[in-house]
Amino acid sequence: MSVQGTVEAVWKQESARIVAGLLRTVHDVGLAEEIAQDALVAALEQWPAQGVPGNPAAWLTTVAKRRAIDHLRRARRLEPLSEDAGPESTSDDMLRLMFTSCHPVLSMEARVALTLRVVAGLSPGEIARAFLVGESVITQRIAEAKRGLASVPYELPSGPELTARLTSVLGVIYLIFNEGYSATAGTDLMRPGLCLEALRLGRLLAELAPSEAEVHGLVALMEIQQSRSAARTGPSGSPVRLHEQNRGRWDRLLIRRGFAAMLRARAAGGAPGPYVLQAAIAVCHAQAPSAADTDWAQIATLYAALEHFLPTPIVRLNRAVAVGFAYGPRAGLDLVDGLRSSLAGYHLLPSVRGDLLQRLGRPAEARQEWIRAASLTRNDAERTFLLDRAAALNLPAPAGPTLGAAIAAFLARPSLAPATTRAYRQTLLRVRRTLGDRAPMTSLTAAAVSDAVSSAWPSVSPRTWNRHVSAVRSFLVWAGHPSLASELAQQAVAPAPRTSLSILEFQAAPLRERTLWLLLRESAAPIGAVLALNVEDLDRPARRSRSGITWRDGTAELLPSLVGNRTRGPLFLSDRRPAPARRPDDADLCPDTGRRRLSYERAEYLFKKATGHSLGQLRPR
Numbered sequence: 137m138s139v140q141g142t143v144e145a146v147w148k149q150e151s152a153r154i155v156a157g158l159l160r161t162v163h164d165v166g167l168a169e170e171i172a173q174d175a176l177v178a179a180l181e182q183w184p185a186q187g188v189p190g191n192p193a194a195w196l197t198t199v200a201k202r203r204a205i206d207h208l209r210r211a212r213r214l215e216p217l218s219e220d221a222g223p224e225s226t227s228d229d230m231l232r233l234m235f236t237s238c239h240p241v242l243s244m245e246a247r248v249a250l251t252l253r254v255v256a257g258l259s260p261g262e263i264a265r266a267f268l269v270g271e272s273v274i275t276q277r278i279a280e281a282k283r284g285l286a287s288v289p290y291e292l293p294s295g296p297e298l299t300a301r302l303t304s305v306l307g308v309i310y311l312i313f314n315e316g317y318s319a320t321a322g323t324d325l326m327r328p329g330l331c332l333e334a335l336r337l338g339r340l341l342a343e344l345a346p347s348e349a350e351v352h353g354l355v356a357l358m359e360i361q362q363s364r365s366a367a368r369t370g371p372s373g374s375p376v377r378l379h380e381q382n383r384g385r386w387d388r389l390l391i392r393r394g395f396a397a398m399l400r401a402r403a404a405g406g407a408p409g410p411y412v413l414q415a416a417i418a419v420c421h422a423q424a425p426s427a428a429d430t431d432w433a434q435i436a437t438l439y440a441a442l443e444h445f446l447p448t449p450i451v452r453l454n455r456a457v458a459v460g461f462a463y464g465p466r467a468g469l470d471l472v473d474g475l476r477s478s479l480a481g482y483h484l485l486p487s488v489r490g491d492l493l494q495r496l497g498r499p500a501e502a503r504q505e506w507i508r509a510a511s512l513t514r515n516d517a518e519r520t521f522l523l524d525r526a527a528a529l530n531l532p533a534p535a536g537p538t539l540g541a542a543i544a545a546f547l548a549r550p551s552l553a554p555a556t557t558r559a560y561r562q563t564l565l566r567v568r569r570t571l572g573d574r575a576p577m578t579s580l581t582a583a584a585v586s587d588a589v590s591s592a593w594p595s596v597s598p599r600t601w602n603r604h605v606s607a608v609r610s611f612l613v614w615a616g617h618p619s620l621a622s623e624l625a626q627q628a629v630a631p632a633p634r635t636s637l638s639i640l641e642f643q644a645a646p647l648r649e650r651t652l653w654l655l656l657r658e659s660a661a662p663i664g665a666v667l668a669l670n671v672e673d674l675d676r677p678a679r680r681s682r683s684g685i686t687w688r689d690g691t692a693e694l695l696p697s698l699v700g701n702r703t704r705g706p707l708f709l710s711d712r713r714p715a716p717a718r719r720p721d722d723a724d725l726c727p728d729t730g731r732r733r734l735s736y737e738r739a740e741y742l743f744k745k746a747t748g749h750s751l752g753q754l755r756p757r
Contacts, residue, residue, distance in 0.1 A: 139184045142192065147176055150193040151257040154200050156229035161204050163290040165236060166282035169254055171207065175200035231344040232292050234337075237281075238305040239288055246281035247308045253278050256333045267315065302345070306354050306411060309337045313358050317365075318515075326369070331362055342397070352401035353412035359394035360418035363387040374521045379427035379461075391422050410445040413438055432462035449478040457488055465495040480570045480591030483512035487522060499529045504579055508572030511540075539580070540573035542615050554721070563607035566592045577617060585612070586623035598627035648734070649742055651694040652708055658688045667734060669707040671699055702726065706733035 151172060158168035175196045189195040237251045252258045260278065264271040293301045316330025338355045345351050367385035370376050398419060401412050408416070417438045424430040439455035453475055460468020469492040472485065479485040490505035503526040510522040537545075543564045547557055570588040571580065585608065593604055609621045645653070655666055665685060673681045676695060680686045699707070705726035713730045714720060724733040 139188060140180065142188050143176065143179050143183060146179075146192040146196065148257050150196060151176075152233060152255045153193075153230060154197050155254050156233035157197065158200055158204050159233055159236065159290060160229055161201070162208065164282075165250070165254060165285050166279075167207070168204075171204050172196075172200050174203055228292065230340065232290065234305055234341060234344070235293065235301050236285060236288070236290065238301070238308045239285060240300065240304045241288055242281050242284050244308070244311065246277050246284065247304070248311060249274050249277040250281040251308050251337070252312065252333065255337060258333070262329075302348060302350065305341065306350060309334050309341065310354060310358070310411075312337070313361075317361060326365060328365065331358075331365070334358060335362060342400075346400075347404055349401040349404035349406050350409045350411045352397045352404060353409065353415045356394045356397035356401060356415035357411055357418050359390045359397060360415070360422050363390035363394065363422070369517075373517055374524070375518060378421065379430070381427075383426065386422070394418065394422065408441075410442055413442045413445070417442075430461070432458050436462045449475050449482075453479060453482075453485060453488060457491075460488075460492050460495075465492040468492050469496065476587055477591045477594070480588060481512060483509045483518070483522075485509075486512070486572070490525070494529075500531055502526075503529050503531055504572070504575060507574045511573040512569065534576035534578050536576055536578045538573065539568055539571055539575045539577060542577055543568050543611065546611050546614055559603070560607045560611070563604045564611055567608060577615060580617070580620055582620050582623045585620045589624060598629045602626050602629065647694065647698055648708060651691060651698045652734075652739065653743070654690040654694065655685075655687055658691050659685045661685045663736060663739070667708055667736060667739060670705060671702050671707055672704045674699075674707070702728050704728075708734040708739070710734050710738060 154172045154175065155165075155168045158171055159165060162168050162171070178199050179192070179196060183189070183192075234251070234255055237254055238247045242250070249263055252263045253260065260274045261271050264274045267274070292298075312330050313334030316327040316332075316334065318326070335355075335358050338351070338358055342351050342355050363386050364378070364381060366387065367381040367383070368376055376382075394415070398412075398415055401408075401415065417435050420431050420435050420438070436455060436458035439451065439458050443451050443455060452471065456468045456471035456475070459471055469489065472489050472492060475485060486505040486509040490502040490509065493499075493505060494502035506522045506526040510519045510526070513519050513522070547561055547564070552560070567585070567588050570592055571584060589604060589608060593601060596604075605621075605624045605626060608624060609618075612618055612621045652666065655661075656663065659666065665683060669681055669683070669685065673683065674695070675681065676692070679688065679692055705728060706724060709726055709729060709731040710733070711731070714725075714732050719725070720732045726732070
């Protein structure tokens with residue numbers, strides 16, 4: 137192996153321990169990683185000339201520790217200190233590092249990125265490729281995580297906090313594993329690298345916290361699930377469902393390791409938690425010689441127990457699958473149908489529903505569910521698999537256009553104003569995603585349309601609800617299916633309470649907001665008409681616009697400062713320039729500043745932020 141290869145291998149194995157040891161000294165994750173990176177650079181510079189030391193890990197650790205002490209002395213934050221930072225063990229340092237990188241103060245995305253960076257030793261590029269995002273996104277998440285930890289005490293928790301923090305650590309590790317086991321997007325069903333990293337982290341955590349049953353439960357769960365990886369895809373890379381897998385291809389070594397971890401979880405004592413219960417379900421599958429021998433009744437019972445810990449729609453969906461195998465597809469379908477509103481945009485719901493419908497002898501409905509599931513998934517392999525299952529039924533295609541084609545034609549009409557098209561698109565694309573892009577219009581029902589709208593906007597205001605309902609009704613009438621809107625009811629809108637706001641109360645607001653409020657106050661013009669004003673439309677000496685909007689002294693006094701040297705373009709501008717991919721029409725873009733026209737939605741937000749009231753609630757006093 138080359139010197140560079142040796143350095144990379146040692147770094148991969150030892151970086152977490154080095155950062156963990158430094159963290160005990162400098163109490164800053166970002167600084168600890170930076171110093172560890174300095175030691176890595178020193179190795180890349182010195183080892184080619186001086187040779188690889190006999191103990192490369194100790195060399196890196198020593199160099200990093202010395203640089204940490206030098207840094208602290210230069211910062212005058214440290215009294216004379218020996219190179220031994222304290223008596224705590226390496227395992228304590230590693231455990232503290234894992235608890236720190238998975239701190240609940242961070243978002244889940246930040247926890248995952250930081251854990252893979254400082255504990256697993258992956259580069260930002262490797263993490264970005266694993267999650268199919270840009271490297272800059274991962275770099276930003278890591279930086280945000282380090283800033284978020286700046287005020288967090290560097291200490292091992294105890295008591296109830298230990299349990300809460302341990303749950304966060306386990307959640308991060310299992311999320312990493314799941315993303316590798318069933319990739320949410322991309323061309324491949326699995327990303328084995330993430331599975332292996334999660335397993336490595338889980339095994340490490342089990343060594344560091346041997347008395348925690350849930351840690352061993354998670355390890356058992358991941359070991360057994362990973363044992364099926366070779367059997368999860370066919371020759372073309374398409375998914376193979378669990379009950380159809382060739383169990384001879386399951387890795388017996390990983391299964392035995394999973395069983396051993398499960399025994400350690402039981403030895404740790406205590407009532408089984410969610411990971412131990414999930415591992416018990418995996419054990420049921422692993423112990424069955426064939427799919428027919430699977431104890432589905434026991435699995436359904438375990439899922440019912442798991443639901444007490446995790447009362448989520450996903451757990452209920454998994455329980456429905458087990459119930460369908462244990463007590464028949466009708467029982468499973470009844471449970472699945474109770475989840476349609478809470479999992480309307482989740483592709484596995486129609487996928488499972490299609491399985492149950494097929495077993496009930498309803499192939500046409502099953503095909504429609506699989507087509508809908510294919511439209512919801514972002515994974516190419518899974519989408520192809522679902523469409524192939526639908527095509528394999530060899531049923532005649534329903535006559536008429538699909539929902540996706542009908543919506544595209546509706547939105548392409550030249551008679552629609554651009555603003556109306558945007559509003560309709562926002563509504564209809566959400567409905568299309570829920571019902572399925574390839575759903576034939578003739579296969580839709582009023583109940584399905586009502587469920588789709590209800591699940592897409594479950595808790596919006598009556599005014600917003602009515603706007604979406606009106607858009608859906610307009611489309612269905614145009615498409616020749618008005619009866620599909622029969623179960624969509626408008627909601628009563630209470631009159632908005634109006635409030636008074638004096639100019640003195642608004643003096644602290646920014647210039648743009650003050651000018652907009654005064655112009656609305658003095659002109660009594662509609663909000664949309666005021667926001668549509670352009671600089672060239674203004675006749676400032678006459679205090680009027682070409683469209684007939686007039687104003688008085690207050691607005692006239694503020695306009696020169698707001699307009700400045702601009703001679704054309706929107707009067708009221710947004711704060712930032714639009715991204716290249718979101719460039720607005722030229723009429724909504726200021727040629728002098730590159731900023732876009734202030735939208736109604738943004739103006740509404742700014743006024744609520746400044747006054748606590750919406751634009752429609754303000755009136756002159």
